Structure formats: C-alpha cells, structure tokens
Amino acid sequence: MNRPALFLLILLLGLQPMLQAAAAESVQKRDPYGYFFNDTFGDFQEELQTARDEGKKGIFLFFEMDECPFCHRMKNTVLNRSDVQDWFRERFLSFSVDVEGDIEIVDFQGNTMKQKDFAYRQFGVRATPVLLFFDLNGQPVARYTGATADWKEFLWLGEYVAEGAYKKQSFSRYKRARRKAEQP
Numbered sequence: 001m002n003r004p005a006l007f008l009l010i011l012l013l014g015l016q017p018m019l020q021a022a023a024a025e026s027v028q029k030r031d032p033y034g035y036f037f038n039d040t041f042g043d044f045q046e047e048l049q050t051a052r053d054e055g056k057k058g059i060f061l062f063f064e065m066d067e068c069p070f071c072h073r074m075k076n077t078v079l080n081r082s083d084v085q086d087w088f089r090e091r092f093l094s095f096s097v098d099v100e101g102d103i104e105i106v107d108f109q110g111n112t113m114k115q116k117d118f119a120y121r122q123f124g125v126r127a128t129p130v131l132l133f134f135d136l137n138g139q140p141v142a143r144y145t146g147a148t149a150d151w152k153e154f155l156w157l158g159e160y161v162a163e164g165a166y167k168k169q170s171f172s173r174y175k176r177a178r179r180k181a182e183q184p
Helices: 003-024 044-053 069-077 083-090 115-123 151-162 170-183
Strands: 057-062 094-098 102-106 112-114 128-134 140-145
Touching: 003 115, 044 057, 044 094, 044 102, 057 069, 057 112, 083 094, 083 151, 094 115, 094 151, 102 115, 112 115, 115 128, 140 151, 151 170
Parallel strands: 057 094
Antiparallel strands: 057 128, 102 112, 128 140
C-alpha cells in the first residue's frame, strides 16, 4: 500500500468513532411536552385504566420542577429524542408531575390532592428529577432519582421495567449486563 493510501486509511479509521457519534446524534429532536408526555386531566386512576385498555406495560411519571437544571437536561437531551419518544409511547403512558404544583390530581387510589402533596407525601420526592414507573395495578415498580447519564441509559431503564427485569434484579445489575453485552 502506498503512503497516501495508508495515510488516508489511518485518518478514516481515526475519524470512525466521531462519524458514528455524529450519526447517532442525527436523530430528530421534538418537544417533549408534545411528543413524550401524554395529555392528562390529572386523574391517574383513569390513566391506569387507559394504560390497561391500550395494552401498555405501565405508567411513567417524571417528577420535576421549573428551576431544576437536571430536569432541563433530561428534557433537552433525552426526552426530546424522537427514538426515545416513540419507544416510550408504544409501551407506557408518560406524565410530568410538578413537585411544586398546586394543580389537583387524582392518585392511583382515587384520592384528590395537589401535585406537590402527591410528590412529597406519597412518594417522598425531595430532589428532582425522579423517574417513577408504575405497573398496571398502580404499584411503583422502579424508581430512579436524578438525570440518567444519557438517552441510552434512559432507554435501558424503560426496558428494565417493560421486560419485567425489575422483578429479578436491581437496575444497576441490569445496566452492567447491558453494557457488557454491547462491548465488542
């Protein structure tokens, strides 16, 4: 192989990881409130029935507040991705809950309360975001506090619940196995 061809080959091999990363980021970005979160009147008992009727795996709640930089990061780098939105919409009903909100909601047991009381009193949400998954009986099955590392970890969290892996292992163990499976 001549020198210019060898140089070009080395250059292309060196650029390959950057090109792959750029291709991965070329996914369409859409507003999470229009494409990730479902519309709701705040009756989670009714939403639970809708999830059952539509054959969903459960309900996902994103506990957030306006001033939370980690919530904004999740919405701007994870929840805005069309691939994430489409995957979640197929499997879950997803709703945002304002941990400082005074809007009244109906919880999974039919009790009426303000969003902030639902977040703090029922689920002890003191930091945001909190990512909380519920089964079709309205029981919490997986909880993650803080922003995920990236969109892939967030999808793994969704898969962890959708596949029922939460019944057998912690998310940390599931995530380690997923990382190991992806290594060449």
